[in-house]
Amino acid sequence: MNEIASDELRPAARAHQGRRAVISKEDLMAAAMELVGPNRSISTLSLREVAREAGIAPNSFYRHFRDVDELAVTLIEQAGASLRQVIGEARHRATTGRSVVRSSVEAFMEQLWSEQKYMQLLLREGTVGSDAFKSAVERQLVYFEDELGVDLVRLAKANNTGIYRPDLVARSITRLVFAMGASALDLPKEKRRNAMEDLIVMVRMIVVGTQSIAEGRVKVD
Amino acid sequence: MNEIASDELRPAARAHQGRRAVISKEDLMAAAMELVGPNRSISTLSLREVAREAGIAPNSFYRHFRDVDELAVTLIEQAGASLRQVIGEARHRATTGRSVVRSSVEAFMEQLWSEQKYMQLLLREGTVGSDAFKSAVERQLVYFEDELGVDLVRLAKANNTGIYRPDLVARSITRLVFAMGASALDLPKEKRRNAMEDLIVMVRMIVVGTQSIAEGRVKVD
DNA sequence: CCGGCGATTATACATATGTATAGATAATAA
């Protein structure tokens, strides 16, 4: 009778009952990341393949994830959280309207080169795969957009510039940066700086556009 | 499209020797298109699957394409050519700076809804799959960008507006429209108009931005 | 009419996959 009761009272202890897990979710996630690459998308990994890479029997996979899709969603959420943190920090380090674009794009591209496989999950796997998969990526994009939108309004106030439809500005910038990032992923190193400078100009055009409209220098329709 | 290729694609117009091909490349391409959908990307189709859908023996596939990738590349080129034509026509029907954005985006979205599977090839399959596959999509994007760039310069002259870095403007607009199109693909019908209006505003921001910079109303340094 | 030949199929094989079932192993509770 108190067996059940004590289980319910000590859920942490329950996880350590019986044989200790020799393999963890993290190990499986790491194994999956080993397998992805420029020509290998997460959604094409097989359960057996991941298990093999992790050094466990195929069936052991089930103890940790229902299927490869669930693994992928976990990885996507991790990648998204990590990217948002990096960018958020970069944006808060810079406060003038001009340098904030540069430092944010630079932070993004740095993350892009240093965490290629990780970033690939967000940049180029959002359009194929299961619904769970696609909406996990979409969710991260929207988080990103929302945070950017808030910062845009904050910056506009701080710099005393206008801003027209900050929601759409945030969306434009996010989608553009992610799209350009996706192609930049397999760019040779000597072209990277150039691509980054181009991207900065592109983002500035959007910023200039929204300001010009808000400040009535041009009519929009 | 080039003539040699289209001749090869028309077995009826060819002098037959040997058994008449009961199946054509087009049949296989059509079969492949039947199989793709919101949750099925072309790069995941198996040779046997396509052959089954087309009603031929697996091995017969080889008479027409080396592998599924080659089939996919052909389809991508077709989709790209068709889209570029539709958009090109739309852009040349409208000449004033304002309506050209609207009519181009409208043409794009119309093509998007009416040729969903076709468009999916360009919008959401460009980031996964083989190199041949990815660069086929990239090639279409660049064609698209180049044509847009030329038109942007032409329109700027005609409307006597400035334009800063038309190449980057074309690239921004293309990538943005394609990225937004990709998410718009699985949008319920009642949200489509809204998405389109938003996209028009986004594109206009870029246009206003490049003009404002070119006309010296703001400095971009 | 027929022989040739190219398009197509049938059969087969090695390999891969997801997962069901049952047994082995080891950490913990008694």
Next chain:
DNA sequence: TTATTATCTATACATATGTATAATCGCCGG
């Protein structure tokens, strides 16, 4: 200690894949 139990492995099965090989079909030139 011994019993319990979560974790992992071994084995197995039905099914799928790409493609090699050889046989079959039917049109065309003769």
